[in-house]
Amino acid sequence: MIERIIYALLYICGIVLGYYLIIWVLGAIGLHIPAMVLNILLVMLVLVAILVLVRLFAGSNFPWWPRGTP
Numbered sequence: 001m002i003e004r005i006i007y008a009l010l011y012i013c014g015i016v017l018g019y020y021l022i023i024w025v026l027g028a029i030g031l032h033i034p035a036m037v038l039n040i041l042l043v044m045l046v047l048v049a050i051l052v053l054v055r056l057f058a059g060s061n062f063p064w065w066p067r068g069t070p
Contacts, residue, residue, distance in 0.1 A: 008052065011049075011056075012052065015048055016049075019045050
């Protein structure tokens with residue numbers, strides 16, 4: 001279980017690092033990116049991170065929601 005959490009954190013850190021590296025490189029070469037495009041890319045990053053989390057924890061018995069008493 002701990003291994004899956006560590007993998008999830010590593011994947012998310014890698015995705016975020018790639019996002020900021022791309023933005024930094026495009027800014028360094030002088031390409032101006034509008035704020036709305038950056039927001040759209042950030043939303044895509046969040047969706048990919050959620051997909052990674054769901055894929056990592058899909059086969060485990062990880063409780064996604066607390067179970068209530070019937």
